[in-house]
Amino acid sequence: MSDAAPIEPDTKDWTWVLEQPCPDCGFEASAVDRSAIGAEIRGNAEEWQQVLAAPQAAERPEPTVWSPTEYAAHVRDVHRVFAGRVTLMLAEDGPRFANWDQDETALAERYDLLAPAQVGPELLEEAERVAAAYDAVEGAAWERTGTRSNGSTFTVESLGRYHLHDVVHHLWDVRWVHAADRGGA
Secondary structure, three states, X not given: OOOOOOOOOOOOOHHHHHOOOOOOOOOOHHHOOHHHHHHXXXXXXXXXXXXXXXXXXXXXXXXXXXXXXXXXXXXXXXXXXXXXHHHHHHHOOOOEOOXXXXXXXXXXXXXXXXXXXXXXXXXXXXHHHHHHHHHOOOHHHXXXXXXXXXXXXXXXXXXXXXXXXXXXXXHHHOOHHHHHHOOOO
């Protein structure tokens, strides 16, 4: 049983990253060609494998900050949620997405107890599944819409870019692992 400290829930609306570069991770959603979303997701999943192979992958850098493994489990689940949303957008006209509480999921799924060796292959599998969904989108289907529970409306294209920012940003969140591997802080 883990005695990990609680994590402060992230309640920000990150949709602004579709309009301007993220000042933290530097990701620029508008610069991503929609035909590259699947490949970018696969590449990101491969980078996560390096993070999960680090000796400190299961360590929290601070008691209230997720470990790289916890972030990777979140990214795995982001892929699952977005695969479902893309599928729904392509199958239905203007669906409304069910709310997903990422913090509730982290607690319920006990991210703090997961092993890097378990999360890595699952993340690759889910990344491939959602990447294949984006790869299959053609023509006008990129403009099909769906609405998040908070009222934010996305096209398949903007959802893909938003999704990609999420996983890129979380790699940025764990950048300390690479510094630690090189003997840095």
